Structures are given as structure tokens and as C-alpha cells.
Amino acid sequence: MQNAMINPFRPSAGANPPYLIGRNDTLDEFEDSLVSGPGSPNRLLRITGSRGAGKTVLLNALGKRARAHHWEVIDETAAPGFINNLILTVQASQPRTIKSVEFPSLGIDGIGNAALGKVEFNETTLPLTLRTALTEYLDHISKRHHDRGLFITIDETQGASTSDLRALATAVQHLIREDRNIAVAFAGLPGMTSSLLHDNVITFLRRATPIELTDIPLDLVSDAFENVIEKNGRSITPDALQIATEATRGYPFMVQLVGYNIWRKADDNTIDADAAKAGVEAARIRLGGTVHEPAIEDLSDIDRTYLLAMAQDIGPSKTGDIAQRIGKDAQYAGRYRERLIQAGIIYASSYGYVDYTIPYLRQWLREHAATLLMTATER
Ligand SMILES: Nc1ncnc2c1ncn2[C@@H]1O[C@H](COP(=O)(O)OP(=O)(O)OP(=O)(O)O)[C@@H](O)[C@H]1O
């Protein structure tokens, strides 16, 4: 059956899409910075966006560009202690120091923890250990080719500990000052540059070139749908294309979900309006389970109450109204507003107004309001 054709869409966290929409400028500027030498602002990137906005796949694409220029790429996720991993990875990448990893207790700067088979670096010596490891690695990389370098990607930066970020900031700043070929891209939720972090770290992160992943323009989404569908042996009618495109609201995860489901619902090689409508509905339901639910699960009861209060409006909510609905003063409500902004769930749509970042969240909250309130009172 034709339906068994391989579905080209990739509605899954971190899965590279068949076509990366709207990121060409960012990728080109990054690539230019690799060629134009140390000191280029695009060698230091700070990528922020809500869940499903495309941070991880953008890091993947940046890494691909770097590799195309024969740069080495190291991808890290910022769980607590990730700098430790970074040091080990860097050391393991150099032929000369492999031994120190195989036999942790012999680690040069590490305090070997043979029982756990892990090397734990001392927090106070962390910055210097990292700097030394990176310097040696960069020496190794550029020995024969001066234009080669190292690109480090840090995902989920909001989960990093301050000491880890501080170590990285210190090391990278020194390497940049020494005109080394190093590039770093940090990705995370909007709150990753929150003022709660230590000042030095904040300054470093703020100085990085900001890339805010907001909605993708719908004309680009439309072109991408058409392109991907036709390249993979099917076609889409103009009205189906319009239904599918609009349903994405320009939200990257939804682009993949809609694409995947309209493809699945097609009876033959043409995706028509019926298939588009059925696919969009299936996509919306999947979005609830894969994005809305996990996003809400991470929140406190008051955060949820705030979001539910917003769902009473049909568009952006007035912050004053929300405070009133949850029965709190403006200052108290303001703190929760801020937390939700940092978590990438809402944004200030205009002065004194907030709206949801993730599409269809309003509808989902309304549909689940009863259950959400029940679990809140159960605790
Ligand atoms: N520019 C894009 N064009 C098309 N699809 C995209 C784009 N960016 C991301 N996607 C798709 O959106 C989904 C989410 O992407 P990704 O996992 O990178 O998001 P994220 O911001 O890292 O989310 P999270 O915060 O949950 O880790 C994936 O299915 C991916 O293929």
C-alpha cells in the first residue's frame, strides 16, 4: 500500500527535521565566524526558546557546519557536574592522555574515584583543569591546520550549576583572549540567563550573541511542507497546504507533528483537505501528550493556577486581571508571572499583558482544568 511509504517528518525531541526551516541566516553567520577568525561575535551563541522551539536541532545543525570546516565538535548537556564530563571527553580525545581516563586514579588533575570508576575534579581547580585540558586539545587540533578549532555545544543550560558555568566562562574567555579557535553555543529555556546566576557567568552569557527562537513565519512553513512532501513522492492540494500550515502556528514541534500526521492520514499520494483536517486534529492531541502535559507537570500548583486563570481569556491576558482571579496582590502574581516567563511557557505580549508561548496550550488547559485543579488540592 502507498501508505507504507516512509514518513519524512520527525516529531520527536532532538530529531533532525527533514528540512530545517528559517535557520539559514543563523547557520551562515556562524559558518562565517569560523572562517573569519577568533573574536567573531558569532563564535559565542546564546540560543533561547520554549520547549519544542528547536534548540537542540539547531545545535545539531551548527555542529554539522563546524564539522564541514573540519572543526571538532563536542556536545554536552548541562546536568550538574557536566564540566567534569567535558574535561574527560576533551582528555579522551587526545591520544596522549587517553591513559588518564582508562585509569582514573592516574588522572593528572583529577582525584581518582576508583570505586565508582569515575573521575571527580575538585571544584576550586575546575576552571584551571578545564582550561589546561582545552588548551592541550586545541594545540593538538591546530598542530597541522591552523584554521581548525573546537566547537562546544551546551544544551539545557538552564540546568547547569553556577560553578560549572563559571568554570566554562573563565576557560573560554581566556582561550578567546589567546586567539584560540574556539566556539561555544549555549541553548536553554529563556530563564537560563536569569539574574539568579552568579554575576560573572551572567556577563559572559549576556555577551554571547543572542538567538531567540520564536515562531517561524508561515510562508516558510508552507514552502517547507510542499518541498518535503513533493521530494518524498507525494503532493498536497492548495487548501490542504493552507490548513496544515496555519495549524502549526509557526511552532517547530507542531510543524513536524502536523507534517507527520497529514502524511499518515492521506489515502493515496495526494494529501487533500480531509487528510489535512484529520492530521491536524491528531497532531493537536499528540501535542498535548508530548508538550503540554510535560511542561505543566514541571510546574508548582500556583504556577498552574496562574496558567489556568489565563485560560479564561480568549487572547492575551491582562496581568492585573490574573492577579485578581487568583486572589493575590500584584507583586505576588508578578513573581509567578516572572517564573513562567523564565520557564518559557508565557511571554509578555505587550505592556501589562501575557500570552502563552506554546500553541494550543489554552485549549489544552481548558480541557484539563478539572483534573489539574483536582491534583492541586490533593496535595
Ligand atoms: N527549524 C525547524 N524546522 C522544522 N522543524 C523543526 C525546526 N526546529 C525544530 N524542529 C522540530 O521540532 C521538534 C523539537 O525540536 P527540538 O527537540 O530541537 O526542540 P527543543 O527546543 O530542543 O525542545 P526542548 O526544550 O524540549 O529540548 C523536533 O521534532 C524537530 O525536528
Ligand SMILES: [Mg+2]
Ligand atoms: Mg532540546
